[in-house]
Each structure stands twice: as structure tokens, then as C-alpha cells.
Ligand SMILES: Nc1ncnc2c1ncn2[C@@H]1O[C@H](COP(=O)(O)OP(=O)(O)OP(=O)(O)O)[C@@H](O)[C@H]1O
């Protein structure tokens with residue numbers, strides 16, 4: 001390895017050729033900086049888009065009923081598929097199911113209703129939910145609590161409201177907990193207030209939701225045992241697609257739906273979206289990383305070039321060293337370590353500058369407004385370590401050819417040059 | 419057995435389409451403990467011969483035995499080890515590394531032996547003291563005079579305790595007074611038992627060696643015991659310098675040659 005003496009040898013030569021050192025260093029520095037910018041931008045874009053998607057478990061599946069498109073078992077096509085509590089029980093028996101959140105919503109999916117409080121009204125999406133729902137679409141509780149099992153069994157007339165509803169109905173700063181809202185002539189006591197990690201239109205919709213206990217919903221709004229749709233998550237290790245397949249199979253069986261009928265059951269799985277998103281970002285990051293790496297490679301070629309020139313310039317010195325007993329190995333080691341040290345120092349400065357740049361970027365980002373689809377850029381420890389390894393590798397690579405030339409120099413020829 | 423034994427060494431340089439025959443059937447034998455000079459006109463092949471001796475340069479045919487070891491086919495690594503441990507070099511242009519201090523320059527050969535820095539510097543200081551430059555340890559070559567630089571170079575050549583010192587016109591860049599001091603130093607080294615080979619143009623430098631090998635167009639012209647018109651004072655093995663401006667003398671103690679064609683020192687030796 002490189003001992004203290006070799007370090008001194010290396011720094012002596014690097015100091016001796018200040019301009020060369022500075023120029024080479026600048027190349028590597030910029031290379032690393034660009035690589036960091038590329039990786040950082042990719043990460044920023046990714047976290048930006050993913051931020052707008054969070055608030056969902058990644059293997060969540062949503063299932064609702066539609067109309068059959070194929071006649072089956074003596075039943076005509078165009079038959080409406082409705083779900084009820086029997087389906088809840090059946091789905092609960094599926095091994096793959098982790099959380100099962102049957103839902104009902106006033107006016108159906110994306111339907112609206114009105115909530116009133118002290119003469120003010122707000123349009124809301126009123127949905128009946130089980131406690132499990134809070135793990136599917138992860139609301140951020142700001143005050144109070146979400147619906148619990150007791151609310152369900154006792155069919156309590158309570159509700160959990162989004163901050164959007166709160167803003168419309170309550171004066172600023174007022175405590176909503178314990179207050180009563182009127183929905184379709186029924187009064188519900190507010191037990192919780194939630195926000196969301198989502199952004200944009202999706203967030204607006206989420207925050208204008210009022211959750212009431214699923215059992216209360218069915219009773220208060222005369223839904224009998226009807227269920228609008230299900231939000232379901234799979235057990236760990238079960239992919240969203242597999243979960244979706246099993247659910248569809250079970251429901252098709254129970255509702256006498258043809259196995260070929262794709263349209264009778266509507267479903268959507270978050271995993272599909274996530275996978276699509278992930279593979280897209282993988283591609284983007286791959287391209288950005290590749291471009292950055294190539295930039296770095298170009299600067300390494302620069303290092304190699306300048307090292308080569310420096311070997312030429314130092315022919316005499318190398319000749320003297322050889323005359324004094326430097327073996328080819330010693331010469332190769334000297335040149336390669338010089339190259340590595342030069343690349344590493346410059347690269348390290350580039351890394352530090354890059355990280356600082358990303359910090360500035362992350363600081364600036366929230367101040368650009370919330371519409372920018374960019375999130376904080378995260379360059380993980382792994383990336384930094386990888387960058388370090390790559391630097392050493394590239395540095396060594398840059399030194400190989402010059403070192404080979406240096407080792408090949410004949411001592412006489414070296415001594416002859418003036 | 420001779421320390422250095424060259425038999426029918428030939429060396430060519432390719433110059434364009436031609437091959438320049440630089441060393442022609444050169445036979446040289448140098449016994450351990452000898453002090454020999456190589457003389458000849460410019461371009462006669464003196465440096466080439468010395469470089470071949472120092473394994474700094476290759477030759478095309480012939481046989482070179484260094485301490486009984488055939489040099490042809492020696493690996494680069496072994497050659498480097500020989501240059502490091504067996505041979506010390508002194509050059510006309512000193513060849514000190516300009517960015518290193520005198521001490522670091524002297525210590526450099528030991529670096530390639532993997533000796534620790536502390537030990538290296540201690541030894542380097544001892545050798546600098548030997549050449550009287552201890553207080554110049556921390557100076558860089560650019561701050562030293564020619565004579566001082568050459569003394570640093572000599573200290574460097576000695577630090578690995580080699581058995582053979584090869585000096586290519588060590589006084590060529592120095593004035594006569596300084597030349598004398600350098601030759602005194604080389605004589606002292608020789609007196610210590612080290613074999614010394616000096617390439618020189620100067621008759622009075624050659625005269626301080628035991629034997630002169632003369633080259634003419636790459637051939638050994640004459641090999642003569644160094645003689646002088648006044649063979650009265652024998653100083654060849656004396657470490658003390660002779661202040662006389664006339665070539666100091668030495669009667670040959672060498673057994674290697676008898677074909678002495680006593681040259682008139684004024685004319686031919688200066689050639
Ligand atoms: N690399 C080379 N390529 C071609 N010819 C060379 C080379 N080196 C030396 N020569 C030629 O070989 C011959 C011997 O050169 P050498 O350096 O040995 O002479 P020298 O006796 O040391 O001369 P000087 O007294 O000037 O130092 C000269 O004719 C020289 O031009």
C-alpha cells in the first residue's frame with residue numbers, strides 16, 4: 001500500500017506541477033459535479049412525483065362493481081354487480097388479504113354531499129369506512145383520532161374530517177373536535193381532523209372527505225348491507241397484481257360472473273402504477289447516471305492525457321530514479337498513485353460541492369412553490385461510497401497507460417534528455 | 419576474478435537507415451578495488467561504454483559479466499536491484515531531483531530498498547557529513563554550487579554501499595579547483611576499497627587513476643597504466659589530495675595490462 005513516504009513523493013510531484021494538478025483536478029471536479037447534478041436531478045424528479053403519490057399503500061387494490069358484459073349461467077349480460085357484507089366476509093377469508101376496507105360513499109364513487117355546520121355548508125365526499133382504511137390511504141392526523149372498532153360495533157354517529165372541510169366550515173383556529181356536523185339530516189360529532197401527504201388535485205379531493213364509521217353509514221343512510229367498493233392491501237410478499245387476481249376470481253365466483261368477463265368487476269391496483277412509475281424512473285436515472293458517468297470518464301481521459309504529458313516532462317526524473325534503482329513496479333506504483341490521489345482529491349472536492357449544491361437545491365425547492373413536480377434530491381450514502389470507489393477505479397485507470405509508458409522508458413534515454 | 423568483465427561487446431545505434439557502430443568488440447576487465455579511467459575523444463563511445471557497465475543501456479552482442487553474473491537477459495527488476503545495491507552513479511550534470519532537498523536526494527536510493535524514512539535520513543545525514551555538506555541538508559540543489567551538487571551526488575551514489583562507482587565526467591562541469599576536490603573524494607572512496615570507473619576528458623583527472631582505458635571510434639585503442647613524467651610520488655591509493663597542479667602520479671598496481679605505450683601526457687592524454 002501507499003506508505004507515508006510514497007505520500008510525500010506524490011505530494012512533492014503534485015506540488016511541483018501546480019498548473020497541471022489544478023487543471024486535471026478541475027476536470028475531475030467538474031465531472032463529479034455534473035454526475036452529482038444528474039443523479040440529484042433524477043432523484044429530485046422521482047421524489048417529486050412520488051410525493052404526489054404517497055398516501056397510498058404501494059400494494060393497495062381497489063375493487064368496485066360494474067355491469068356484466070357476458071351472459072353467464074343463465075343470467076343476462078348488463079347485470080349490475082353490487083357488493084354487500086357477505087362479500088366482506090368472503091374476502092376476509094382470503095389468505096393474501098392483509099387490510100380490508102369496505103367503503104360506501106354518498107353519491108357513489110367521487111360523488112358529493114353537503115355538510116353543514118352553524119349555517120355554513122361545504123361540499124364533501126362522505127364515506128363510510130372501517131378503521132383499516134387509515135392504513136390503506138394513510139391520512140395524517142392533525143387532531144383527534146381516526147375511526148376505531150368501537151365506533152363500528154356501536155355504530156356511533158361520529159366523523160373524521162379533512163382539513164379542506166375544516167377550512168370551509170370552521171373559523172380559523174377553532175377546535176372542531178366535539179362539534180356536530182349535519183349530513184343529510186343526520187348529525188355527526190367530529191372526532192378527528194386529518195391532513196395528507198398528497199399534493200395537487202388529489203390532495204384537494206382527499207381533504208374534502210368526511211369519514212364516518214362504515215356500520216353507521218349503512219344504517220344512517222339506509223344502505224342495508226350494501227358495500228360500494230373495497231380498498232384492500234395484500235400481506236407482505238404478495239404483489240398487488242396477484243392480490244387483484246385472487247380478489248377478482250373470488251368475486252366472479254360468488255357473483256356468477258363469467259371468468260372471461262373482464263368488465264363486470266372494476267379494479268385498480270396501486271402496484272401497477274408504482275411499477276410503471278418505478279421502471280420509468282429507473283430508466284431516467286439510468287440515462288442520467290450514464291450521461292454523468294460518461295462525463296466523468298471524459299474527465300478521466302483528461303487526467304490520463306495530462307499524466308502522459310507529465311510522464312514525458314519527467315523523463316529525466318524517471319531516468320534518475322531508475323538509475324538509482326527504481327524497479328518498473330515502483331515507477332508504475334508511483335504514477336498510478338499520483339493519478340489516484342489527484343483524481344480522489346479533486347473528486348472529493350467535487351462530491352462535497354455537489355452535496356452542498358443539492359442542499360442548496362433542497363432548501364430552494366419549497367420556496368419555488370408547491371406546483372413544481374420536484375422533490376428533495378437525496379444522494380444516499382451508498383451513492384457516495386459508490387462514487388468514491390468509481391473515483392479510485394477511474395483514477396487508477398487514468399494512471400495505467402502513463403505508468404506503462406513511464407516504466408518502459410530506458411534509463412539512458414531518460415538521462416540523455418536535457 | 420574480475421568484478422567487471424566485458425568480452426567482444428558490440429553496440430549499434432540506429433540512425434535513420436544506418437546503424438552506427440558505437441562499441442566495437444570491446445574487451446574490458448576491471449578487478450575489484452581498481453580505479454580506472456576511460457578516455458577518448460568526443461563521440462568515441464565513452465558514455466555508451468559506461469552506461470553498458472551500469473546496466474543503464476543494452477548492448478547488441480558480446481558478454482558482460484558483473485561480479486560473475488551474466489547481465490544479458492537480466493530482468494528489469496533484477497537490473498534495477500543491481501543499479502540500486504551494486505552500483506553507484508555520478509553524472510556530469512549531477513542529476514539531482516530539483517524538488518528534493520540535499521538530504522532527500524541522498525536518501526532516495528534507500529527509498530527503493532524499502533528502508534524506513536527515519537533510518538534513511540539518518541544514513542543520508544552521515545553521508546552528507548562525509549562529503550562535508552551536513553549543514554546543507556535542507557537546501558535544494560538550486561541553492562548549491564556545482565561542486566556542492568556533485569558532492570551531494572557522490573554521497574547519494576555511496577549511500578547503498580555499492581561495490582562499483584561509475585562516474586561520467588564527474589568534473590566536466592566544474593572548475594579545476596573544484597575538480598580537484600571531487601577527485602580527492604573519488605580517490606578516498608577508492609581507498610575505501612570501492613572499485614571506481616571514471617570517464618574523463620581531463621588528463622590530470624585520468625592521471626589520478628591506476629589505469630586508463632582509451633577508446634577511439636568505439637574500439638579500445640590502448641589500455642595503459644596511468645604514468646606520468648615524474649613517477650616519483652605514488653599517490654594512487656592515498657586519500658590525501660595532491661595540491662600540485664601537474665597530474666598527480668600513480669604507478670600501476672594493476673595486473674590486468676602490460677601493453678603500456680607510455681604516452682606523452684601533454685598531447686595525447688588531453689585528446
Ligand atoms: N541515442 C543515440 N542515438 C544515436 N546515436 C547515438 C546515441 N547516443 C550516442 N550516439 C552516438 O554514439 C557515439 C558515442 O556516443 P557517446 O555518448 O558514448 O560518446 P562519448 O565518448 O561519451 O562522447 P562525449 O565525450 O562527447 O561525451 C556518438 O557518435 C554519438 O553520436
Ligand SMILES: [Mg+2]
Pocket residue numbers: 464465466
Ligand atoms: Mg559522454
